[in-house]
Every structure is written in C-alpha cells, then in structure tokens.
Amino acid sequence: MSEMVTLTIDGIEVKAPAGSTVLEAAKSVGINIPTLCFLKDINEIGACRMCVVDVGARSLQAACVYPVSEGLKVITNSPKVREARRVTLELILSNHERKCLTCVRSENCELQRLAKDLNVGDIRFDGENKHYPLDDLSPSIVRDPNKCVLCRRCVSVCKYVQTVSAIETNERGFDTIVSSPFDMALKDTPCVNCGQCINVCPVGALREKDDTDKVWEAIANPELHVVVQTAPAVRVAIGEEFGLPIGTRCTGKMVAALKRLGFDKVFDTDTAADLTIMEEGTELIERIKNGGKLPLITSCSPGWIKFCEHNYPDLLDNLSTCKSPQNMFGAVIKSYYAEKMGIDPSKIFVVSVMPCTAKKFEVQRPELSSTGYPDVDVSITTRELARMIKEAGIDFNSLPDENFDDPMGEASGAGVIFGATGGVMEAALRTVVDVLTGKDNDNIEYKSVRGVEGVKVTEVQVPGGPTLRAAVAHGLGNARKLLEQVRNGEEQYHFIEIMACPGGCVNGGGQPIQPASVRNAIDIRAERAKAIYNEDEALTVRKSHKNPRMMKIYEEFLEKPGSHKAHDLLHTHYTARENYPEECSRL
Amino acid sequence: MSCKCSSTCVDTKAQELERIIDKYKGVKGALIPVLHEAQELYGYLPIHVQKAIAEGLGVSLAEVYGVVTFYTQFSLYPKGKYQIQLCLGTACYVKGAGAIYEEFKKELGLKGDGVTEDGMFSLEACRCIGACGLAPVIMINGEVYGRLVPSDVPKLIQKYRDMG
Known part of the structure; x- marks a missing residue:
C-alpha cells in the first residue's frame, strides 16, 4: 500500500495514493476531467491540454500527468479552466476534417463527444485545412491524416506496446503529421497490420479497409455458394456494437444474423481451431521425439507471423508450419466440403469474420491457396459484420439463438479458447498430454497460462513422460522480450504461444472500439476473455481430439494428423521480409 | 548506395x-x-x-x-555549396527579415527554400538562431551576418560567387 496524501478538488477533500495523478483523484470523487490524448498505460504525455486544471500555479496544468501532493488545492471547474479547455478544443477542431456525417467513427468518436460535453456551439477559428493523401494501399489499415488530432496514441501503441514503430510523429508545428518515414505507404513498412492503432484512435484517422461491399456482392451472386466462418473472439464482442455489456456471449444471435444476411452456410472457425490443435500437437510431439527444432512457436496470429518474418528471420524454422485456423478452414471447405457437397470449388466463396485486421493481409498471401484457389476470399472484422447487420436492418438484440450449420459447425471448448491469450497453449496441452499418456485426463484447465500478464511460463509434468516447458506472450513487445531470451539461450522451452495483440484475439485490431473513458476504467481484455472461458465451460466436449465432427474429417478425408494430404492442405511456409524495400509506394 | x-x-x-x-x-x-x-x-x-x-x-x-x-538543421535534400540560413524568428521578422528573404529569392532565382540550379547556394528560412541583437540575421555556412538591409543581399551573394 503506497503512502496516501490528502488534497482538495473543487472543495472536496480527497485521499489519494502518492504518485497518482489529479485526473485519477478527481475520478475517485465523481469528477470526470475531459481528456483526449490520455490512454492509461499507453499514452500518458499531457500533450493535448484538454484536461487542464487550476492548481494555483502560474499556468494551468495537465491533470493526466500532474501528481497529487499533500495539501494541493485543485479547481477543475472555473470560468478560466472552462474557457481554456474550450479554446483548446476549438483549435483542435479548427483544422479537423469535420465530415462527421459520413465518418466511420460517427457516434463513437471521442472528439465529437468532447465537443458535445464541452458545449461547443460555434468554432471561432478557421484553421488551415491541409489536404493530405489517404493511405489506403494496405489491405488492412486506412490512414487518413486529415482527421488526425495528433494525440499520438497510435504512435505509442505501435512503438512501445508492439515495438513495431511503423509510424511516428513527423515534421513540426502546423506541418506535424503522423506518418511512415519518407511518406511511404504503410504496406511498405514493417507494419504487421495488427490494427492496435485503430483501436486506440479517438477519431476516424485510422480505420480498417472496409471489405463489406465484396461480401454483399458475393451474397448477391447466384453463381456463388457463399460460406462464412466466425472466429471465437467475435461472438464475445459483437454485442458491444449493439449496446450490450462488454463480455456478453452472443454466439446464437450472431449465427442467426449471419443466416439472415444471406450466407449459404454459417460455420465455426473453432472447428478448424480443433484441426489446428491436431496438426500442431502432432508437430510438437514429433519435434520432441525426433529432435526437431524447438521451441515450436504457434502460427495462428498473422500479425505475429509478419513480425517474425521482419524481425526474427532466424526463428522462422521454429514456427509451426500449420496454417492459421482461418486458412485451414478455407482449405478444407474448398476440398473436403466441395467434394462432399458436389460443388465446384471455383464456385465457393469463403468469407471469414475475424477480430483481426491482419487477417485481411493473410488471406492475400499467395502461398495460402493449396486448392488452387485462395483458401479464404474475403476477411472482414467484427466491426464490419456489425455494420452489415445494421445496414440490413436486422434487430440484433431481438434475434433468437440459432446453431451453426453442419459439417463445420461443431467445436470443442479447446477451439473456443483460441480467442484469448494462452488459449492455443491450453488447447494444445489438453490434447498433447492425452496423446502422450494414452489416457483421457480429467485435469484440463491450465490456469497458469490464462490472464493478462505479459509473459506467462508454465511447466507441465506429463505423467510417465517428459516435463514440458511452455511460455505464452501476448502483445509484440512482450513477444520480443521472450524471444530475446530464447535467441540468447537464456531460457529453453518446448512450446511457445505468441499472439500479436495484447490480450490475444479478444482485443484484436478488428474488435469493437471502446473509448478511452472505458479503457481507462476496466480491462476489456479480461472481460471478453471471461466470456470465452464461460463458453468453454458450457461445452461438453472440451478437447480438440474429442470433437466428433473434426475427427470425421480425418476419417473421411485427411486420413490422420500430419498425413501427406493434411500437409498439402493445412500447412504453409514463411519468408524473411525486408523492413523497407527499395521498391516502395510513396504517398 | x-x-x-x-x-x-x-x-x-x-x-x-x-x-x-x-x-x-x-x-x-x-x-x-x-x-x-x-x-x-x-x-x-x-x-x-x-x-x-x-x-x-x-x-x-x-x-x-x-x-x-x-529539426530544421537536418535536411532530406542536398544543399548548396554555400548554405544560407535566414532567421524568421520573431525578432528578425519584426526587423524586416521578410524583405531580406524576398531579396534572396529574387537574386537567386528561387521560389522559396531550395537550391540554385548550379548547386552554389541553398536558401532556407529557419527559426531563431539566438542572435536577436543582430536582427535581422542570416548565416552562410555558419558565418553570421547581422543588421542586414535588402541592398546588402546582392553584395553578399557576389562575395561568395567570387570565392568560387
């Protein structure tokens, strides 16, 4: 317990821990000081001046970084403070491209909210409006500097949380712009398409590449058999887009909505996650038995894969050769399912709904087309699916629960927990321990790999077998820490799970955007993960190898995990990537 | 390379x-x-x-x-043999730096900051260089010239042209 100090805020006596800020102390007594650039643990730089308060000093101070002290007297609501905040906000608005009606962030925009909260009627200043070109060359992320308020949250998350540093604050004064070096298009930088920048952007300056039109077109095309698959993290977050509390499980409603949108079949990516476990588990056991390259590192997260290709080319052989569940699913649909249903694979259109923007890049990888057709045709985010549901006039909250279609609609709890950090590891351990011991073990919850700690290490003693050393990292900064230890030989593991996004897919770059006011107060990663684990517990089958549907795919088609056919369809390879290629697009 | x-x-x-x-x-x-x-x-x-x-x-x-x-002192583009940095800080500006800048542009045939075709001179407006007492002030390759009037400009340019 840290030392407490007593201060007064607007005449109210407040006790607050020494070292905390005026912003936090005010919040504890029900005073919401407006903020814009502040995002807890990510961007605490006191740059935007929206949160100024009077502490009796010569000038007003930024509450988000001003520490509390014994006897401090703070005024948060006086004509001087209100006018200062209003002028600051008007200046920010003066050169903001105010095309709010058609902005993707309308009604979920922190700037719009501030203008309303601060009762800004007229904007007294007419700023110099620059017209920067849009960077929409990336398959995942669109950058619109005309809407940027220079809060630097995206720069911080990219540089410090993800240690990618694809964007920076460049130039100065009125020319200041957040961009890639030398005005390169984001696609030609080490950007891994994780989309964390989108999730922290308070306005519409960063957004996903909208692919909903491609999906509508496919659905409307009578020639095509359109199949949709949904990742585990989507069902525990999509409700937020319709006003439901964070962590509401909406699996049944989501399936019902997808059916109403007109998809021919609504399938579950989790079935393919079970396939992934069979293939990856087999790969792990083989590598351990045959002295293969260890540690084996998971390959489900496309942001992580691109990061590895850029930064750890020496570890590419450690990556599991397994495709991600998304792409395993697509390959199975265009082979097994096509054969079973008697549909020409060229007439099958696979849409994936993912919590992820990097999946948009992944589906375009030329190597991911084992059947001669792209495994997946279009990948949309949770947010885009919500937009389609709204556009179609579907009243999401009043939908009845419906079930996924056969034969790719049944998954185990292991497939479900892929959506949270530690989930792939836990799912793999449930199967690997059973296979190694030849028994159906009851102890299936590996809680030491759950939770939001950056790097989690666990040892599993296989009865009568080896002790497996495993590590889990989420967020690429944490992955870097872990991999440096592996590279230097400081730590040795059999198996490592890495997910690019902090918290795993539940906090992916394609998930519903929660404003700073929510993110500063609760850990959305933990809330959504809770729903994932509840879904797992509610299922009777919780181990991948016990999923009857998936085992049938092996029986009828793939033969056995790691078979020649499985390798052709379900495995891939990786290539080292240059950080800034000579040939690049400039904006 | x-x-x-x-x-x-x-x-x-x-x-x-x-x-x-x-x-x-x-x-x-x-x-x-x-x-x-x-x-x-x-x-x-x-x-x-x-x-x-x-x-x-x-x-x-x-x-x-x-x-x-x-930082304005770093450049992404090649500079001239003689680099003219012209202060447009507050003090220089009120003492007529704008007119000096215009005169340099005219004499060097430039539209703004940039390099002359022959690569001899580059012109760059910069922020305060800390010599406000000499306003309006310029630097040519680090050499400071202060209290300038527009008619000084052609003479200065000639001086450097003569140096080759």
Whole structure:
C-alpha cells in the first residue's frame, strides 16, 4: 500500500495514493476531467491540454500527468479552466476534417463527444485545412491524416506496446503529421497490420479497409455458394456494437444474423481451431521425439507471423508450419466440403469474420491457396459484420439463438479458447498430454497460462513422460522480450504461444472500439476473455481430439494428423521480409 | 548506395559513416550527434544514410526520420555549396527579415527554400538562431551576418560567387 496524501478538488477533500495523478483523484470523487490524448498505460504525455486544471500555479496544468501532493488545492471547474479547455478544443477542431456525417467513427468518436460535453456551439477559428493523401494501399489499415488530432496514441501503441514503430510523429508545428518515414505507404513498412492503432484512435484517422461491399456482392451472386466462418473472439464482442455489456456471449444471435444476411452456410472457425490443435500437437510431439527444432512457436496470429518474418528471420524454422485456423478452414471447405457437397470449388466463396485486421493481409498471401484457389476470399472484422447487420436492418438484440450449420459447425471448448491469450497453449496441452499418456485426463484447465500478464511460463509434468516447458506472450513487445531470451539461450522451452495483440484475439485490431473513458476504467481484455472461458465451460466436449465432427474429417478425408494430404492442405511456409524495400509506394 | 562507380571502388563515405555510428554505439542520446556528423559527411540525410543509422543504433527508421524532420538543421535534400540560413524568428521578422528573404529569392532565382540550379547556394528560412541583437540575421555556412538591409543581399551573394 503506497503512502496516501490528502488534497482538495473543487472543495472536496480527497485521499489519494502518492504518485497518482489529479485526473485519477478527481475520478475517485465523481469528477470526470475531459481528456483526449490520455490512454492509461499507453499514452500518458499531457500533450493535448484538454484536461487542464487550476492548481494555483502560474499556468494551468495537465491533470493526466500532474501528481497529487499533500495539501494541493485543485479547481477543475472555473470560468478560466472552462474557457481554456474550450479554446483548446476549438483549435483542435479548427483544422479537423469535420465530415462527421459520413465518418466511420460517427457516434463513437471521442472528439465529437468532447465537443458535445464541452458545449461547443460555434468554432471561432478557421484553421488551415491541409489536404493530405489517404493511405489506403494496405489491405488492412486506412490512414487518413486529415482527421488526425495528433494525440499520438497510435504512435505509442505501435512503438512501445508492439515495438513495431511503423509510424511516428513527423515534421513540426502546423506541418506535424503522423506518418511512415519518407511518406511511404504503410504496406511498405514493417507494419504487421495488427490494427492496435485503430483501436486506440479517438477519431476516424485510422480505420480498417472496409471489405463489406465484396461480401454483399458475393451474397448477391447466384453463381456463388457463399460460406462464412466466425472466429471465437467475435461472438464475445459483437454485442458491444449493439449496446450490450462488454463480455456478453452472443454466439446464437450472431449465427442467426449471419443466416439472415444471406450466407449459404454459417460455420465455426473453432472447428478448424480443433484441426489446428491436431496438426500442431502432432508437430510438437514429433519435434520432441525426433529432435526437431524447438521451441515450436504457434502460427495462428498473422500479425505475429509478419513480425517474425521482419524481425526474427532466424526463428522462422521454429514456427509451426500449420496454417492459421482461418486458412485451414478455407482449405478444407474448398476440398473436403466441395467434394462432399458436389460443388465446384471455383464456385465457393469463403468469407471469414475475424477480430483481426491482419487477417485481411493473410488471406492475400499467395502461398495460402493449396486448392488452387485462395483458401479464404474475403476477411472482414467484427466491426464490419456489425455494420452489415445494421445496414440490413436486422434487430440484433431481438434475434433468437440459432446453431451453426453442419459439417463445420461443431467445436470443442479447446477451439473456443483460441480467442484469448494462452488459449492455443491450453488447447494444445489438453490434447498433447492425452496423446502422450494414452489416457483421457480429467485435469484440463491450465490456469497458469490464462490472464493478462505479459509473459506467462508454465511447466507441465506429463505423467510417465517428459516435463514440458511452455511460455505464452501476448502483445509484440512482450513477444520480443521472450524471444530475446530464447535467441540468447537464456531460457529453453518446448512450446511457445505468441499472439500479436495484447490480450490475444479478444482485443484484436478488428474488435469493437471502446473509448478511452472505458479503457481507462476496466480491462476489456479480461472481460471478453471471461466470456470465452464461460463458453468453454458450457461445452461438453472440451478437447480438440474429442470433437466428433473434426475427427470425421480425418476419417473421411485427411486420413490422420500430419498425413501427406493434411500437409498439402493445412500447412504453409514463411519468408524473411525486408523492413523497407527499395521498391516502395510513396504517398 | 550513393556510389555509382565500378564495383572495386570503396565507398569511403559509407565507411566513415560506419565509424561515426560505431563511436556512438551504446551511448544514450546518440541519435542527434550521429545525425549531425552524418549530415556533415554527406551534406544531407538521404534514406540510405538514415537506414544505416537506424540499424547501427538499434532504433527504428521511423524514429530517425521523426527526429530529422523535426529539426530544421537536418535536411532530406542536398544543399548548396554555400548554405544560407535566414532567421524568421520573431525578432528578425519584426526587423524586416521578410524583405531580406524576398531579396534572396529574387537574386537567386528561387521560389522559396531550395537550391540554385548550379548547386552554389541553398536558401532556407529557419527559426531563431539566438542572435536577436543582430536582427535581422542570416548565416552562410555558419558565418553570421547581422543588421542586414535588402541592398546588402546582392553584395553578399557576389562575395561568395567570387570565392568560387
């Protein structure tokens, strides 16, 4: 317990821990000081001046970084403070491209909210409006500097949380712009398409590449058999887009909505996650038995894969050769399912709904087309699916629960927990321990790999077998820490799970955007993960190898995990990537 | 790379850059001094130099570029043999720096900041150089000239042209 100090805020006596800020102390007594650039643990730089308060000093101070002290007297609501905040906000608005009606962030925009909260009627200043070109060359992320308020949250998350540093604050004064070096298009930088920048952007300056039109077109095309698959993290977050509390499980409603949108079949990516476990588990056991390259590192997260290709080319052989569940699913649909249903694979259109923007890049990888057709045709985010549901006039909250279609609609709890950090590891351990011991073990919850700690290490003693050393990292900064230890030989593991996004897919770059006011107060990663684990517990089958549907795919088609056919369809390879290629697009 | 001659030619500038980077490796706050020395070496900071510095110091290219574009003394483009830096800070501005700037543009045939076609002069408006007592003030290759009036400009240019 840290030392407490007593201060007064607007005449109210407040006790607050020494070292905390005026912003936090005010919040504890029900005073919401407006903020814009502040995002807890990510961007605490006191740059935007929206949160100024009077502490009796010569000038007003930024509450988000001003520490509390014994006897401090703070005024948060006086004509001087209100006018200062209003002028600051008007200046920010003066050169903001105010095309709010058609902005993707309308009604979920922190700037719009501030203008309303601060009762800004007229904007007294007419700023110099620059017209920067849009960077929409990336398959995942669109950058619109005309809407940027220079809060630097995206720069911080990219540089410090993800240690990618694809964007920076460049130039100065009125020319200041957040961009890639030398005005390169984001696609030609080490950007891994994780989309964390989108999730922290308070306005519409960063957004996903909208692919909903491609999906509508496919659905409307009578020639095509359109199949949709949904990742585990989507069902525990999509409700937020319709006003439901964070962590509401909406699996049944989501399936019902997808059916109403007109998809021919609504399938579950989790079935393919079970396939992934069979293939990856087999790969792990083989590598351990045959002295293969260890540690084996998971390959489900496309942001992580691109990061590895850029930064750890020496570890590419450690990556599991397994495709991600998304792409395993697509390959199975265009082979097994096509054969079973008697549909020409060229007439099958696979849409994936993912919590992820990097999946948009992944589906375009030329190597991911084992059947001669792209495994997946279009990948949309949770947010885009919500937009389609709204556009179609579907009243999401009043939908009845419906079930996924056969034969790719049944998954185990292991497939479900892929959506949270530690989930792939836990799912793999449930199967690997059973296979190694030849028994159906009851102890299936590996809680030491759950939770939001950056790097989690666990040892599993296989009865009568080896002790497996495993590590889990989420967020690429944490992955870097872990991999440096592996590279230097400081730590040795059999198996490592890495997910690019902090918290795993539940906090992916394609998930519903929660404003700073929510993110500063609760850990959305933990809330959504809770729903994932509840879904797992509610299922009777919780181990991948016990999923009857998936085992049938092996029986009828793939033969056995790691078979020649499985390798052709379900495995891939990786290539080292240059950080800034000579040939690049400039904006 | 900058060197376009035969493959046996040793790129001496690249070697020198490597020496500069090595000298500062592991030193905190090394980026700005390295950029200064690299700019002295090349005259400006093209992309391949910034890439080498980023790699050598273990920082991102984005960070290097951010610093280069923040400070006016760093340049992304080649500069003239004689570099004219003209202060447009508050004191110089009120003492008529605008007219001096216009005169330089006229005499050098430039539309704004830039380099003359013959590569002799580059003109660059800059922020306060800390010599407000001499306003309006300019620097040519580090040499300070103060209390200027527009008619001084052609004389100054001629002086440097004569130096070749």
